[in-house]
Amino acid sequence: MECRIGCGACCIAPSISTPIPGMPDGKPAGVRCVNLTSDNRCRLFGKPERPAVCVAFQPQEDICGRSSQEALQIITTLERATAPIRKK
Numbered sequence: 001m002e003c004r005i006g007c008g009a010c011c012i013a014p015s016i017s018t019p020i021p022g023m024p025d026g027k028p029a030g031v032r033c034v035n036l037t038s039d040n041r042c043r044l045f046g047k048p049e050r051p052a053v054c055v056a057f058q059p060q061e062d063i064c065g066r067s068s069q070e071a072l073q074i075i076t077t078l079e080r081a082t083a084p085i086r087k088k
Contacts, residue, residue, distance in 0.1 A: 003059045007068040008032075008040030010057050013075035015083070021049050029079045040068070 015029040021044065022034040035043040044050040063078070064071040 001059045001061050001064060004064060004068060004071070006040045007064070007071055008036050009064070009068055009071035009075050010054075010059075011036040011040070011042060013072055014079050016051065016053055018051055018053055020051050020054075029083070030076070 011033040012031070013029060016023075016027040016033075018026055020027060020033060020035065027033055033042075037043060042050070042054070044054070063074055065074050
């Protein structure tokens with residue numbers, strides 16, 4: 001599967017625990033990456049400063065669904081299901 005241009009779901013839904021250019025503490029789930037343009041394209045795509053976690057993400061139909069909205073829903077659900085349990 002090819003990445004859906006202008007989707008941006010993988011740059012919004014998941015948390016990223018490693019530093020990202022412009023986000024030295026990583027990115028919380030549900031927060032847009034600062035490197036995501038207004039038309040949902042990655043400013044770092046193909047550049048050496050793109051984080052390894054982002055390079056490793058490969059689009060797959062079961063993750064990306066049939067639309068950008070479906071991708072956002074699927075990735076959000078996966079993020080919530082795999083988030084560490086917070087102690088009170």
